[in-house]
Amino acid sequence: MPTPPAPIAFVDLMAQQKRIRPQIEERFIRMLDHGAYINGPEVRELEEALCDFTGCAKALAVGNGTDALIIPIMAMDVTLNDAVFMPAFTYNATCSAVMIAGGTPVFVDVKANDFCMDPEDLERRIGEAKAKGLNPKLIIAVDLFGIPADYEAIFQVAEKHGLYVMADAAQSFGCKLNDRYAGNIAPVTGTSFFPAKSLGCYGDGGAIMFRDEKLWEACEQIRWHGTDSARRESVRPGMNGRLDSIQCAIVTEKLKIFGDELDRRAEIAARYNERLTGHFDPQDHGAGRESGWGYYTVAVDERDAVMARMKEDGVPTAIYYPQPLHTMKAFDRFAPEGGMPVSERLSGRVMSLPLHPYLSDDQVEYVCDRFLAAVERKNA
Ligand SMILES: Cc1ncc(COP(=O)(O)O)c(C=O)c1O
Structure with missing residues (x-):
């Protein structure tokens, strides 16, 4: 049986930790010394670093990627009569966030060639x-697998109907549209720092990034129980949506190596494209849309057999997502008549290959060999 040149992890957080361990330890010591576990100087430091990296006007560090969606939706004062449009093929948090914030989710199908919302x-x-009789209010475009949604077309639809656009960039930190980074594409963007994300912390975390500053103040208040700047009076309903100082320090340190890691992700994805294109359903993100390569996802026939064969050969794979949202118990009351044909078809065909910056060239070639062998059902 073939064996990998070295064990292959789907995501390798230990290799990254080794690279930055001294800086992280130094950050822990600094945080213990100043003792401001909440709202320490690291929070502003991260927010400024996010603005510098992405070009967004303002940023707020928050507790997780779900809060990074809930808080701006709350800031828009959505009500049950407001329709919030989102893809049916995404992570469940997008839909839960809309329901928690009090809006009505409306599912939109995706396109098979980029996995993102079909304009x-x-x-x-x-x-x-x-x-x-619903009032169309907000579109949440999800950059699935790291691929920026088709914002140019989505913005046109939004403008025509007077809707606000928000990005769910939980999987796409580092992606670009026409040379603008996620965070500086849509008016408001939520992202996640869950450890396995391209930019993660050592626990839960997230951020809201503002190209349009209009919602910043309301979001800043909601993050801290809806209080005014003196933190005395609640001026709106809020929540505990803050991110701990130490998590902010960790993300700040990781952001320093993020550009380098992103280059390596793109290099690996380019090699996968070179060797594997033609062996999965055709993909086309279109010009100007650069993936952040959160995942390398393909749609194939007989997916379960392909995955089982790769597993035998020591290559971990994963399915994101085996079920579209409109078929889930929590959300099926919002399922449209006729379903969401593309989302349903993709759920039965997609699989993701290992993609992290610490894969060696030999491991990348091995993944390609084993994928081709599994797809072609022969032992290479
Ligand atoms: C598309 C999408 N939206 C939102 C989230 C929620 O992020 P978190 O787990 O940090 O709350 C995730 C997390 O996986 C996600 O993939």
């Missing part, structure tokens, strides 16, 4: 929502 279907769903 034509969006137009159709806006019409349906209006016909049902």
Whole structure:
């Protein structure tokens, strides 16, 4: 049986930790010395670093990627009569965030060639929502697997119907549209620092990034129980949405090596493209849309057999996502008649290959060999 040149991890956080361990230890000591576990200087430091990296006007560090969606939606004062459009093929948190913030989710199908919201279907769903008496208010575009959504087309639809656009960039920190980074593409962007994300902390974390500063003040208040700047009076309903000082320090240190890691992710993805294109359903992100390569995801026939064969050969793979949201118990009351055909088809075909900056060239070639062997059902 073939064996990898060295054990392959789907995501290797230990290799990264080794690289930055002295800096992280130094940060822990500094934090213990100043003792400001909450709202320490690291919070502002991270927020400024996020602005510097992405080009966004302002940033707020928050407790996790779900809060990074809930808080801006709350700041928009959405009500149950407001329709919030989102792809049916995404992580469940996108839909839960809308429901927690008090809006009504409306699912939109995705396109098979980029896994992201289909702007034509969006137009159709806006019409349906209006016909049902809902008030179309917000579009949440998800950059699935790191691929920036088709914002140019989505912005046009939004402008035509007077809707606000927010990005769920939980999987796409580092992606670009026409040379603008996620965080500085949509008016407001939420991202996640869950440890396995491309930019993660050592626990839960997230950030809201503002290209449009309009919602910043309300979000800043909501993050701290809805209080004014003196933290005395609640001026709106809020929550504990803060991110700990130590997590902010960790993300700040990781951001310093992020550009280098992103280059390596892109290099590996380019090699996968070179060797594997033609052996999975065709993909096309279109010009100007550069993935942050959160995941390398392909759609194949007989996925379970392909994954089982790769597992035997020591290559871990994963399915994101085996079920579209409109078929889940928590959300199926929002399922449209006729379903979401592309999302349903993708759920039965997608699989993700290992992709992290610490894969060696030999490991990358091995993944390619074993994928091709598994797909072609022969032992290479
Ligand atoms: C697309 C998407 N949105 C939101 C989230 C929520 O992020 P968190 O787990 O940090 O709350 C995730 C996390 O996996 C995600 O993938």
